[in-house]
Amino acid sequence: MAIAAAAFASGVTLRGVWPRKAGADLPPPEEVAPDPLRPLRDLLELLPEPLLLLDRAASTRHAAMRPISMRPISMRHANLAARESFGDILAALLRHPALADAAARVQGEAVVTTIVKMDVPVRRVLRASLKALPAAYPGLLVVSLSDHTQQAAMARMREDFIANASHELRTPLASLIGFIDTLIGPAADDPPAQRRFLAIMQTQAARMRRLIDSLMNLSRIELSEHERPRGHFALGRVAAHVAGEFEPLVRTRRIALDVDLAEDLPMLQGDGDQVAQIVQNLLDNALKHARSRIVLSAHPASGTAWPAAPGVVLTVADDGPGIAAHHLPRLTERFYRAEDGNTGRTGSGLGLAIVKHIVGRHAGRLLIESSVGEGSLFSVWLPCAGVTKLT
Ligand SMILES: Nc1ncnc2c1ncn2[C@@H]1O[C@H](COP(=O)(O)OP(=O)(O)O)[C@@H](O)[C@H]1O
Numbered sequence: 001m002a003i004a005a006a007a008f009a010s011g012v013t014l015r016g017v018w019p020r021k022a023g024a025d026l027p028p029p030e031e032v033a034p035d036p037l038r039p040l041r042d043l044l045e046l047l048p049e050p051l052l053l054l055d056r057a058a059s060t061r062h063a064a065m066r067p068i069s070m071r072p073i074s075m076r077h078a079n080l081a082a083r084e085s086f087g088d089i090l091a092a093l094l095r096h097p098a099l100a101d102a103a104a105r106v107q108g109e110a111v112v113t114t115i116v117k118m119d120v121p122v123r124r125v126l127r128a129s130l131k132a133l134p135a136a137y138p139g140l141l142v143v144s145l146s147d148h149t150q151q152a153a154m155a156r157m158r159e160d161f162i163a164n165a166s167h168e169l170r171t172p173l174a175s176l177i178g179f180i181d182t183l184i185g186p187a188a189d190d191p192p193a194q195r196r197f198l199a200i201m202q203t204q205a206a207r208m209r210r211l212i213d214s215l216m217n218l219s220r221i222e223l224s225e226h227e228r229p230r231g232h233f234a235l236g237r238v239a240a241h242v243a244g245e246f247e248p249l250v251r252t253r254r255i256a257l258d259v260d261l262a263e264d265l266p267m268l269q270g271d272g273d274q275v276a277q278i279v280q281n282l283l284d285n286a287l288k289h290a291r292s293r294i295v296l297s298a299h300p301a302s303g304t305a306w307p308a309a310p311g312v313v314l315t316v317a318d319d320g321p322g323i324a325a326h327h328l329p330r331l332t333e334r335f336y337r338a339e340d341g342n343t344g345r346t347g348s349g350l351g352l353a354i355v356k357h358i359v360g361r362h363a364g365r366l367l368i369e370s371s372v373g374e375g376s377l378f379s380v381w382l383p384c385a386g387v388t389k390l391t
């Protein structure tokens with residue numbers, strides 16, 4: 001098998017050599033017996049889907065004494081599509097217990113399908129369907145392979161998403177149900193307690209509504225993410241409008257909000273309402289974390305610095321506690337929160353996921369910089385109309 005592994009790794013095919021043991025003396029070419037599998041191999045080679053020809057016949061007398069499920073399977077051929085798609089993992093696939101198990105279960109005409117999960121060199125999920133060849137080819141199986149890595153990752157994301165969303169909704173809902181029970185029961189004749197509980201219920205219900213709004217928002221944005229928005233908007237006007245809405249909140253929290261919007265910002269192509277949502281979510285986070293100051297700015301980007309293409313850069317900076325480096329790559333995941341849960345903050349962890357998707361829809365870029373103890377800087381680059389998407 002060492003030979004096959006090396007061959008796959010280097011992209012070289014060792015067709016006629018595989019069934020032999022490494023190091024076996026090869027007869028001179030003219031004495032090589034005609035290969036009975038040659039027509040079969042040639043046929044598999046022509047087919048577009050990844051196919052393998054496996055041999056589960058006992059290769060040695062020692063192996064013949066083992067039960068069929070314990071016998072090693074050997075590879076007689078991997079067609080071009082299989083080598084191209086799975087060349088780096090075919091050797092590992094052959095040793096995988098799920099494949100060996102499926103091979104042992106193949107009987108008669110039946111097709112046996114199995115999922116093979118591999119973790120090295122990278123995580124891959126393969127679907128393998130195995131079928132025995134007719135009796136003229138004893139012990140031979142043909143295996144059709146397909147890559148399910150992406151589907152498996154999507155399915156896991158969907159499951160995680162539903163689990164997270166239900167969990168987030170269940171917490172305030174449980175609290176609401178608890179208070180309703182109390183209002184009907186022990187607090188039925190206690191107007192001061194009723195007023196207190198109703199105030200808490202109002203907060204919890206508002207939290208549920210915010211969460212549902214965010215979820216709806218996120219799914220709407222995701223649905224339209226592959227369509228480039230057609231409208232045009234003035235970023236300065238959008239940012240100034242959102243900043244204005246934050247004024248009262250900022251004042252009650254005794255935080256300074258400095259707004260620095262360049263006069264000469266070009267009109268941008270995109271959805272102004274969605275871009276307002278970016279500014280809103282970033283300011284919302286800054287307001288939650290800032291100690292004394294937030295700076296909102298927007299400037300034309302010449303393309304000489306990040307991200308090396310002309311456009312406009314909008315930044316939101318705060319002097320809050322900052323974010324530890326290990327959280328940074330995960331901040332835009334849905335429901336991800338960097339706080340340890342003891343801070344009493346009630347965010348949903350969806351705000352930056354929404355920002356990321358809107359930025360993506362506008363073919364823009366998001367950069368998050370932060371150092372613990374010094375604050376955080378969120379920069380969004382949006383391209384000018386006509387600039388092609390960065391890769
Ligand atoms: N300006 C900031 N300063 C410190 N931490 C931040 C800041 N912005 C975001 N974070 C961290 O990133 C996490 C994700 O943010 P976000 O997606 O907006 O969710 P939410 O605000 O609902 O918690 C937050 O929970 C917080 O831990």
Ligand SMILES: [Mg+2]
Pocket residue numbers: 281284285347349350351352
């Ligand atoms: Mg937020």
